[in-house]
């Protein structure tokens with residue numbers, strides 16, 4: 063791994079196997095069945111300049127579970143960037159205070175810019191519509207665990223990604239990670255103007271994967287192994303897009319009726335969350351909430367060991383794990 067985690071482009075299958083092995087070893091700590099202090103004395107700067115519930119709190123929890131402490135800031139209002147301080151100056155200052163930084167920012171490329179002049183490890187917690195590497199890692203960790211439980215392999219799997227595939231940074235990072243595996247079948251279903259970026263579709267095809275692009279979930283004809291639903295990110299729309307957006311929400315609505323038509327008893331239902339519960343929004347229906355195939359809260363739970371593993375690896379303390387574990 064590089065000193066930072068800015069994009070999943072920096073990862074290969076060996077790095078994934080190593081990271082997930084660390085995450086597995088840290089599962090008892092994540093669940094507080096064991097405790098460790100391998101990051102005692104270390105401080106995390108958790109900088110969120112865009113809304114977050116899961117990523118911010120789970121990175122915070124992961125660092126604390128490893129024995130470290132966390133300084134949090136949320137929103138531009140409570141940062142001196144509100145007084146005109148540049149990203150570069152902010153980065154140089156904070157690097158002098160902390161041992162690791164997680165940052166979320168509304169602009170694509172901003173986290174890499176922030177990291178460019180400092181040696182303190184920086185983790186991209188989401189840079190606008192760019193990438194969300196830790197979410198993709200916990201998504202892949204979840205797929206591997208779910209598949210192991212039901213005896214499936216990722217090679218040859220049929221992955222359906224639906225919703226906002228343009229602004230949904232989690233699908234960008236997850237598609238890249240999945241593409242590292244042996245050939246599989248991707249079906250992409252998005253509203254007009256919110257399709258998966260062409261460079262990512264070309265990357266999938268160049269790596270030997272089958273890619274089908276459909277207009278509606280009604281057009282899906284073959285059985286799916288993973289449904290990955292996403293929210294329409296209207297907060298990223300330009301003014302004109304608000305005027306012309308004509309997505310038919312029901313065409314991308316993952317609900318019981320769709321699952322009855324196109325899924326199998328072993329299809330896994332995923333969503334990076336948050337799902338949009340406002341009137342008129344239809345990403346993932348609550349009518350699947352009692353369905354055991356719904357993995358969304360197993361996904362969020364997996365965020366803790368995976369984010370602990372990222373810290374352990376970036377801060378080079380993974381070799382200390384076994385000797386440090388104590389009973390609660």
Ligand code: CP
Pocket residue numbers: 113114115116117118188194197334335336
């Ligand atoms: N999945 C995700 O990034 O959630 P938050 O926006 O709540 O962090």
